[in-house]
Amino acid sequence: MSDPSTTAPEPEPFRVPDEDLDDLATTLARTMAEVRHHGVILDRLGTEPPTEPTIDPTPRPTAAAEPRAEDTSVGQGDGPASVFILALGGEVYAAELSALTDWVNYLFLPVYGxxxxxxxxxxxxxxxxxxxxxxxxxxxxxxxxxxxxxxxxxxxxxxxxxxxxxxxxxxxxxxxxxxxxxxxxxxxxxxxxxxxxxxxxxxxx
Structure with a gap:
């Protein structure tokens, strides 16, 4: 049986200060927004046309970019002929505006505001x-x-x-x-x- 006097004391639990938790939460939110935006770029670089139109059960602000992967010039695909936001409407406009807002909030304003x-x-x-x-x-x-x-x-x-x-x-x-x-x-x-x-x-x- 070991001597209780020689047993190492248990370490005290580590606690992150509340202000550090707020910083971590902000950093995590910004990183997630950047990941979503990178998804927009990857979608637009895709070259394979979609097969059957599907509904994504997970809402995300980059949804507007998906039908535009093959619509980078007039006459291609069945989507809008223009990538300009003022040429869009309805849900497509709303989704594109949401993706633009992420870019404005997390890149444009912090760097160039x-x-x-x-x-x-x-x-x-x-x-x-x-x-x-x-x-x-x-x-x-x-x-x-x-x-x-x-x-x-x-x-x-x-x-x-x-x-x-x-x-x-x-x-x-x-x-x-x-x-x-x-x-x-x-x-x-x-x-x-x-x-x-x-x-x-x-x-x-």
């Missing part, structure tokens, strides 16, 4: 501004193409120069789509600006 100011407004409800949705979606499409390995080593530089810089200039300009929205983080605001009314053909004499 920059501080909100009177000369650089922003709107948390950007998805309600059609121009913002259009510009961010176009930027996202270019990002997927130009950060792919097939784009070559200069692809990311081209994306910054030809796409990101131009989008930031127009999207966050003082007279851009967010002109009436938040100009100070302490005073969030959202308002859609009126646009010119369409003219009917032959109305102008």
């Amino acid at each position: 920059r501080e909100i100011s009177t000369t650089r407004p922003w709107c948390d409800q950007w998805h309600e501004h059609p121009e913002a949705v259009a510009r961010l979606h176009a930027l996202w499409l270019a990002w997927q193409q130009l950060t792919d390995a097939e784009a070559g080593l200069s692809g990311p530089s081209t994306w910054h120069r030809d796409h990101l810089d131009q989008t930031l200039v127009h999207l966050r300009a003082p007279d851009g789509p967010f002109a009436a929205c938040t100009t100070s983080p302490a005073r969030p605001n959202h308002r859609l600006l009126a646009t010119p009314a369409p003219q009917m053909a032959g109305a102008v004499q």
Whole structure:
């Protein structure tokens, strides 16, 4: 029988501080979003056409990208002829907007968001501004193409120069789509600006 005085004491249970748990949860959520987004890219790189249309019982924000794997040019497949988000509708638009939102929240804003100011407004409800949705979606499409390995080593530089810089200039300009929205983080605001009314053909004499 062993001597109780020589037995090693049991180690005290290890506890992770609550603030560290919050950080781990945030990191896990961000990683899961990135994994979902990588799924979008893999879907769009697929070359085999779908056989029978199936329903995925697990909802995911990248569902809109699946029918577009073979619809990268006009006349291919039975899906929409355009990959541009404004050409989509209904559930397809909603799913594409959800995937775009992941990219905006987890890549665009953390890296390129920059501080909100009177000369650089922003709107948390950007998805309600059609121009913002259009510009961010176009930027996202270019990002997927130009950060792919097939784009070559200069692809990311081209994306910054030809796409990101131009989008930031127009999207966050003082007279851009967010002109009436938040100009100070302490005073969030959202308002859609009126646009010119369409003219009917032959109305102008």
